[in-house]
Amino acid sequence: TQLLEQSPQFLSIQEGENLTVYCNSSSVFSSLQWYRQEPGEGPVLLVTVVTGGEVKKLKRLTFQFGDARKDSSLHITAAQPGDTGLYLCAGALSGTYKYIFGTGTRLKVLA
């Protein structure tokens, strides 16, 4: 059973478009992270959110943690080809700092 479901699974968009990736669960997380992974490499941390309702911005990326700490979203504004990659959310179940990864969203931004 996958604790963290991401949607969409795949996304192919044109440069300049906006997009949102969702990460959903029925479990409560003490913290949640978003990563981007390039083929053949390890994931790179983008952000960590710990408070319900928290919103963090990283240039064109906006991350939100759900009020109940069960879900999160990643919004990218004016996507660029350099944003192409596999986006992964990872949540730490309450009481632990062991992260469980989501199913992943593969994004391709076309020039």
Add this chain to the structure above:
Amino acid sequence: GAVVSQHPSWVICKSGTSVKIECRSLDFQATTMFWYRQFPKQSLMLMATSNEGSKATYEQGVEKDKFLINHASLTLSTLTVTSAHPEDSSFYICSARPRGRRPDTQYFGPGTRLTVL
């Protein structure tokens, strides 16, 4: 800072042999290291958590006798895939949690691609 290395970066072996993968924190001490497996086009699956000086904790469904983990020092953890079979072919990634930092901090290695023929 906060660099994690893995060696080898890729390995090809024959079915039935054992393969050791090293995970090193180069510029920090890691109290805990995590081992993940990633199949093509899929997400990362946590295999086990290793703490320096103690036995690793394995996730459900992961055979501890097949995937031997040793965390002998604060900068090194090793994963040995014993009697490897083609279905063990995967991308193995480690992460390290630095000593003295927030417990939700972890740094990932670049991964090791294992192909079993």
